[in-house]
Amino acid sequence: xxxxxxxxxxxxxxxxxxxxxxxxxxxxxxxxxxxxxxxxxxxxxxxxxxxxxxxxxxxxxxxxxxxxxxxxxxxxxxxxxxxxxxxxxxxxxxxxxxxxxxxxxxxxxxxxxxxxxxxxxxxxxxxxxxxxxxxxxxxxxxxxxxxxxxxxxxxxxxxxxxxxxxxxxxxxxxxxxxxxxxxxxxxxxxxxxxxxxxxxxxxxxxxxxxxxxxxxxxxxxxxxxxxxxxxxxxxxxxxxxxxxxxxxxxxxxxxxxxxxxxxxxxxxxxxxxxxxxxxxxxxxxxxxxxxxxxxxxxxxxxxxxxxxxxxxxxxxxxxxxxxxxxxxxxxxxxxxxxxxxxxxxxxxxxxxxxxxxxxxxxxxxxxxxxxxxxx
Amino acid sequence: xxxxxxxxxxxxxxxxxxxxxxxxxxxxxxxxxxxxxxxxxxxxxxxxxxxxxxxxxxxxxxxxxxxxxxxxxxxxxxxxxxxxxxxxxxxxxxxxxxxxxxxxxxxxxxxxxxxxxxxxxxxxxxxxxxxxxxxxxxxxxxxxxxxxxxxxxxxxxxxxxxxxxxxxxxxxxxxxxxxxxxxxxxxxxxxxxxxxxxxxxxxxx
Numbered sequence: 021x022x023x024x025x026x027x028x029x030x031x032x033x034x035x036x037x038x039x040x041x042x043x044x045x046x047x048x049x050x051x052x053x054x055x056x057x058x059x060x061x062x063x064x065x066x067x068x069x070x071x072x073x074x075x076x077x078x079x080x081x082x083x084x085x086x087x088x089x090x091x092x093x094x095x096x097x098x099x100x101x102x103x104x105x106x107x108x109x110x111x112x113x114x115x116x117x118x119x120x121x122x123x124x125x126x127x128x129x130x131x132x133x134x135x136x137x138x139x140x141x142x143x144x145x146x147x148x149x150x151x152x153x154x155x156x157x158x159x160x161x162x163x164x165x166x167x168x169x170x171x172x173x174x175x176x177x178x179x180x181x182x183x184x185x186x187x188x189x190x191x192x193x194x195x196x197x198x199x200x201x202x203x204x205x206x207x208x209x210x211x212x213x214x215x216x217x218x219x220x221x222x223x224x225x226x227x228x229x230x231x232x233x234x235x236x237x238x239x240x241x242x243x244x245x246x247x248x249x250x251x252x253x254x255x256x257x258x259x260x261x262x263x264x265x266x267x268x269x270x271x272x273x274x275x276x277x278x279x280x281x282x283x284x285x286x287x288x289x290x291x292x293x294x295x296x297x298x299x300x301x302x303x304x305x306x307x308x309x310x311x312x313x314x315x316x317x318x319x320x321x322x323x324x325x326x327x328x329x330x331x332x333x334x335x336x337x338x339x340x341x342x343x344x345x346x347x348x349x350x351x352x353x354x355x356x357x358x359x360x361x362x363x364x365x366x367x368x369x370x371x372x373x374x375x376x377x378x379x380x381x382x383x384x385x386x387x388x389x390x391x392x393x394x395x
Numbered sequence: 396x397x398x399x400x401x402x403x404x405x406x407x408x409x410x411x412x413x414x415x416x417x418x419x420x421x422x423x424x425x426x427x428x429x430x431x432x433x434x435x436x437x438x439x440x441x442x443x444x445x446x447x448x449x450x451x452x453x454x455x456x457x458x459x460x461x462x463x464x465x466x467x468x469x470x471x472x473x474x475x476x477x478x479x480x481x482x483x484x485x486x487x488x489x490x491x492x493x494x495x496x497x498x499x500x501x502x503x504x505x506x507x508x509x510x511x512x513x514x515x516x517x518x519x520x521x522x523x524x525x526x527x528x529x530x531x532x533x534x535x536x537x538x539x540x541x542x543x544x545x546x547x548x549x550x551x552x553x554x555x556x557x558x559x560x561x562x563x564x565x566x567x568x569x570x571x572x573x574x575x576x577x578x579x580x581x582x583x584x585x586x587x588x589x590x591x592x593x594x595x596x597x598x599x600x
Contacts, residue, residue, distance in 0.1 A: 181454065181481035185410045187503040188479075192416035195506040199423035216419060223412055266409070267456045 045143040048133075049078045053094050056138060065145055067117030078141075083115045106130050106139070114143065123150050160368055161289075167361035168237055168292050171299070178264025183230050186223040193220040233260050237291065247392045248290075250283045250317055250324060251276045257291040258315065261298035270302060271312045279319035282392040285369055290389070293362045293373075297328045297385045300358070304332025304383065323371065323388040331382040335375065343375070362387075402517055403447030406430045407437050407463065408479065409455045413502075417450070420506060426513070434463030441470045448497075448516035449476045450509075453487050461487065464494055475516035479504075485587070489554030492595055498588050533596035536582050544578040547571055551587065552594040 039046060045062035049055055055078050058070040066073075066081055073080070079090040093104070109127035116122065125144040130137065172179075197216040200209045237260060258274065283290075298313070305311040314329040335343060344363045366373040366387045373387040404426045408414045411432075418428040431437040434451070435458060437444075449467070453460035464476055478491040478499040488499035497519060498512040540548065543564075550560035550571075557575070561568040584590050 181484075184481045184502040185413055189410075189412040189416035191503045191505070192413075192420035196416070196420035196423040199420070212419075216416075219412070219416065223416075226412070267454050267459065269456045 045145075047078060047081070047141045047143065049139050049141070051094065051098060051137050051139075053078050053091055062143065065116075065143065066114070081114055083113055083121045086112070087115075111146065122147050157368075160364055164289050164292060164361060164365055167296070167358065168288075171292065171295055171358065172234065172238060175260070175263060175295075175299075179230065179234055182263045183227055186227040186230075189223040190220050190227075193217070193223070230263075237288065237295070244288075245284055245286050247282055247284050248287050250281055250326070250389075253283075253285075253287055253290055254294060254315060254317070254326070257294035258298060260291070261295040261302070265302050268302065268306065269311060270305065273312070273314045273316075275314070275316040277317045277319050277324075280317040280324040283324060283389045284392040285389060286365075289365045290369070293365050293387065294326075294328070296358045296362055301328055301330035301332060301383070301385075304334075305330050308332055308382075310380070319391075320388075322391060324391055325386055325388050327384055327386045329378050329382060329384040331378065331380050334377060334381055335383055344373070401425070401427045402513070403427045403429070403445055404513065405437060405444065405447055405449045405474070407432075407434055407450070407455070407460075408452040409433060410452070413452070417509075421509075424506070424510060434458040434460070434466070438463065438466055438470065441467065441472050444472060444474060446520055447474060448513050448520070449474050450513075451476055451478055451496075453478050453480045453484055453491065453499075461491055461494065464491060464496065468495070475519050477509075477512045477516060485556075486554040488588070489552065489591060492588065492591050493552075498592070500588070529596045533593045536593055537597050539581045540578055544574050544581070547574040548578055548590070548594055551575070552591060552598075 039057060039059040042059060043061060045065045046057070046059040047055060047062055048057040055073050055076055058068070058073050063069055077091070079087045082090060097103070097106075105126070106128045107130075109125065111123060111125050113121045114124045114126075123146050125146050127142045127144075129140045129142075131140060132138075193216040197213040197220075200213040200216075203209070205213060233256065236256075254274065254276070258272070262270075262272065294315075298315070301313050305313070308331055310331050312331045314327070316327050316329075318325045318327070344359050363373050366389075370390045371388040373385070375383055375385045378384045402425075404421055406414060406418055406421075406428055407430075408417070409432055414430045414432070418430050421428045433455060437449075451460045451463055455463075458466070460478055464478075467474070467476070475497045476491070476495070478488055478496045480488045480499050480501050484501075488496075491499060497516045500508050500512055537545070537548075546564055547560055550563065555563070557568050557571045561571045564571070579585070579590055582590060582593055584593065
């Protein structure tokens with residue numbers, strides 16, 4: 021019943037020669053899913069000869085759950101005429117004769133053949149492409165991690181300083197409480213000692229928070245895209261980036277657009293971008309008399325924009341065009357990898373990053389992120 | 396409590412928890428404590444400060460500890476100053492000692508460390524006239540050092556890290572460490588701040 025037996029006209033001979041030579045696997049099935057034709061490339065890809073699969077249900081070439089559901093898909097199309105894959109194509113999984121599955125890109129078409137409806141499926145093996153992409157993502161996430169290590173290196177002394185405050189408080193509260201207890205305290209002194217111990221606990225938690233933020237930031241982990249709250253991401257990153265900057269008297273303004281809240285991102289990586297941009301902004305303002313940092317979000321139709329504006333020294337015209345290139349820096353002792361990693365991260369999230377001169381001589385960095393789709 | 400022997404500490408730190416806890420600990424150790432959030436607050440009441448010791452955080456928004464110290468001197472307030480530093484602020488602390496601070500202590504500090512610095516401050520307060528003696532004493536102690544040890548001490552007094560001193564003298568950092576340990580033994584001191592106090596006393600204030 022398969023094509024070979026359909027007739028011997030010149031058109032069919034022509035078709036046979038195409039089937040033998042096209043580089044992609046081509047499978048033709050009838051309305052019920054029965055295989056009519058199996059090209060030479062398909063034979064190679066699936067490990068079956070045409071003779072072996074012709075007349076069989078095409079679902080034998082699929083792993084579960086498609087294997088069990090494919091007849092249903094066809095029936096649904098026959099009944100409703102609603103196209104779910106025809107003319108659209110998609111990435112899915114196929115099953116080799118040996119039972120192994122592999123990723124494919126499948127494009128399905130519909131045709132009339134001798135008055136009967138048939139479906140044509142072009143199948144392209146994308147195992148190698150997927151491996152390359154996977155490796156690319158791994159490299160990207162490793163790079164981002166190295167970036168975070170570098171970033172934290174520059175933050176280390178500020179973090180140590182920040183940790184010393186609660187530790188100093190703890191030591192002194194404890195010594196004070198001990199002195200009160202040693203002296204054979206009266207009721208009032210006992211209450212003071214108790215209060216000191218409660219304050220101690222509060223300071224221990226304060227120290228723990230600092231450590232937690234640092235550890236989260238460094239966490240190695242796979243990249244993990246999740247639906248997240250943009251305002252929470254920014255608030256946490258801001259807390260980390262502002263460590264040790266209290267003495268610089270920076271006026272920090274944060275403005276959240278309530279419509280720019282849900283994003284689908286890797287939280288740590290976006291925080292890495294934010295920490296980098298905020299630290300840069302702070303550094304650029306150290307010589308300014310007026311130091312103001314404004315972080316804001318804004319919703320657009322498809323993208324959310326995050327802006328970080330400083331009143332710093334601005335970016336020189338010579339540096340500006342290549343600012344996101346690796347190993348370009350205006351900082352003494354800077355490696356020039358921070359912003360290039362930021363760009364890699366934002367672009368891998370499907371967004372864009374850029375900057376422009378601010379109104380008061382500073383710089384505004386902006387990046388966009390796709391909105392999380394609301395179910 | 397008898398107010399005339401209660402020793403007074405003026406505490407300046409921008410961190411509320413540090414201010415509260417250090418104040419609490421000092422009060423339970425028998426000191427009277429007046430706290431200020433900023434150097435500006437303390438300077439405002441500079442004219443009315445009684446004899447006491449000033450405990451000053453080095454990193455603060457607005458005026459930092461060094462600036463407060465300088466402003467106090469300009470106003471003629473010559474009370475002894477102890478500097479509290481955070482991690483890695485040794486360079487700043489050395490500057491503060493050069494400018495006349497009695498001591499610097501690194502946060503977080505042991506109670507005994509702070510108390511002994513305060514004791515030293517009050518001794519200084521009670522014998523302002525003894526500066527000459529201290530200079531003589533310091534110079535005598537420095538006599539015992541080798542020229543190389545003096546070079547290393549000179550570097551330390553400039554607030555330089557071991558590595559830089561080693562580079563400047565053309566010796567290894569390890570050798571600097573050995574000289575540093577030896578000179579501290581000869582001077583009979585246990586901390587960098589004590590070492591510096593002798594070095595600065597010898598230079599004369």
